[in-house]
Amino acid sequence: MNARLAHRVERLLPSPTLAVSSKAKAMTAAGHPVISLAAGEPDLPTPAVAVEAAMRALLDGATRYTAVKGIPELLSAISEDSSQARGHRHDETTEVVVTVGAKQALFNLFQVLLDDGDEVLLPQPSWVSYAPQVELAGGVAVAVEGVAEKGFFPTVEALERVVTSKTRALVLTSPSNPTGLVATSEQVQVASRWAVEHGLTIVSDEIYRRIRFSDAPAIISPLSVVGSQHVVVIDGVSKSHCMTGWRIGWALGPAPIISAMTKIQSHQTSNPATVSQYAALAALKHADSHVEELVQSLEARRNLFVGRLGAIKGVTALRPQGAFYVFVDVRDLLEETEDDISLCQALLEQQSLATVPGSAFGAPGWLRMSIAVSAEDLERAADRLETFVNERT
Numbered sequence: 001m002n003a004r005l006a007h008r009v010e011r012l013l014p015s016p017t018l019a020v021s022s023k024a025k026a027m028t029a030a031g032h033p034v035i036s037l038a039a040g041e042p043d044l045p046t047p048a049v050a051v052e053a054a055m056r057a058l059l060d061g062a063t064r065y066t067a068v069k070g071i072p073e074l075l076s077a078i079s080e081d082s083s084q085a086r087g088h089r090h091d092e093t094t095e096v097v098v099t100v101g102a103k104q105a106l107f108n109l110f111q112v113l114l115d116d117g118d119e120v121l122l123p124q125p126s127w128v129s130y131a132p133q134v135e136l137a138g139g140v141a142v143a144v145e146g147v148a149e150k151g152f153f154p155t156v157e158a159l160e161r162v163v164t165s166k167t168r169a170l171v172l173t174s175p176s177n178p179t180g181l182v183a184t185s186e187q188v189q190v191a192s193r194w195a196v197e198h199g200l201t202i203v204s205d206e207i208y209r210r211i212r213f214s215d216a217p218a219i220i221s222p223l224s225v226v227g228s229q230h231v232v233v234i235d236g237v238s239k240s241h242c243m244t245g246w247r248i249g250w251a252l253g254p255a256p257i258i259s260a261m262t263k264i265q266s267h268q269t270s271n272p273a274t275v276s277q278y279a280a281l282a283a284l285k286h287a288d289s290h291v292e293e294l295v296q297s298l299e300a301r302r303n304l305f306v307g308r309l310g311a312i313k314g315v316t317a318l319r320p321q322g323a324f325y326v327f328v329d330v331r332d333l334l335e336e337t338e339d340d341i342s343l344c345q346a347l348l349e350q351q352s353l354a355t356v357p358g359s360a361f362g363a364p365g366w367l368r369m370s371i372a373v374s375a376e377d378l379e380r381a382a383d384r385l386e387t388f389v390n391e392r393t
């Protein structure tokens with residue numbers, strides 16, 4: 001059958017990560033000892049307290065629809081958690097919506113913010129799904145140049161170069177995926193004030209907020225700089241509480257935006273899975289020590305891996321301050337006809353080491369490596385990278 005697909009789908013580019021991840025899977029199936037540093041999720045189990053709450057909830061009959069925007073207890077816990085972290089309490093009945101992962105919150109947010117041709121500023125490098133989500137909402141994703149030496153956070157000069165009368169929103173992500181960097185208070189203040197002066201909504205993706213290492217600057221939300229009328233905060237339990245599979249995220253923002261997002265959700269998924277909401281509620285209330293354990297163990301692994309990479313000639317690793325990725329500059333390794341995607345494939349074929357090419361995030365010449373694997377695998381991964389580099393030079 002020759003199916004005719006809608007233009008908006010045909011315009012979507014396949015993810016540059018797909019080629020590598022499907023090859024990694026095929027190699028593993030064929031018996032190669034692949035180490036994958038490509039994952040976007042932490043490796044600890046979900047806190048037991050969340051799993052137990054989910055089992056109790058199921059036995060108690062939490063198997064039906066809930067309100068589209070989530071159960072009141074979870075909305076209230078999110079509002080309380082956010083007020084402690086950001087110093088502003090959103091109204092739990094009108095300014096919070098629980099979603100199917102942070103991804104649905106972002107998707108629906110772009111749906112309600114953008115008319116055809118409206119532009120969204122995406123500081124580079126940025127998470128792989130922002131641009132496709134903007135485009136699926138009829139918008140235009142506009143790259144804002146990031147400079148490695150300035151921690152990749154957007155400067156006013158870079159923002160001024162791309163803002164137009166059609167710009168509607170600026171996305172800020174700290175700690176960042178893929179760089180793991182945390183924006184300084186000054187960087188957040190400057191970019192947030194600039195956005196408000198230009199009448200933009202700030203989409204503050206704070207999904208990695210809790211995964212911050214001890215040597216990182218304090219994490220400042222744009223919300224505490226410019227106030228709640230200009231900012232939609234995106235957060236969730238996927239990363240910090242090791243709950244990627246439960247699919248619970250949320251958005252906090254001005255009531256008209258949250259109400260419009262809820263309206264879309266009512267025709268789309270209805271509520272996020274009821275049982276997952278109870279698990280997320282328990283995680284938010286009772287799993288702080290689990291989050292701490294995760295952060296401490298990731299920090300130890302960060303120290304180990306960045307230390308090892310520092311001794312490999314030809315690669316320069318950024319020292320992440322949060323999240324669980326090390327972003328590695330491999331431009332010095334590239335031969336004339338090569339790019340980061342082909343380098344990534346060569347690394348996989350020759351050393352059975354899977355990484356994600358920087359192009360996926362708008363940073364050609366870089367590779368993203370997850371540190372959410374065992375210390376032994378990180379040691380082995382560093383050995384393999386070293387052998388790979390030595391064989392080329």
Ligand SMILES: Cc1ncc(COP(=O)(O)O)c(C=O)c1O
Pocket residue numbers: 040100101102103104127173177205207236237238239244247248249
């Ligand atoms: C920056 C960023 N935002 C949002 C998400 C989506 O999170 P969730 O799994 O809760 O949908 C991810 C997941 O990789 C991410 O890295």
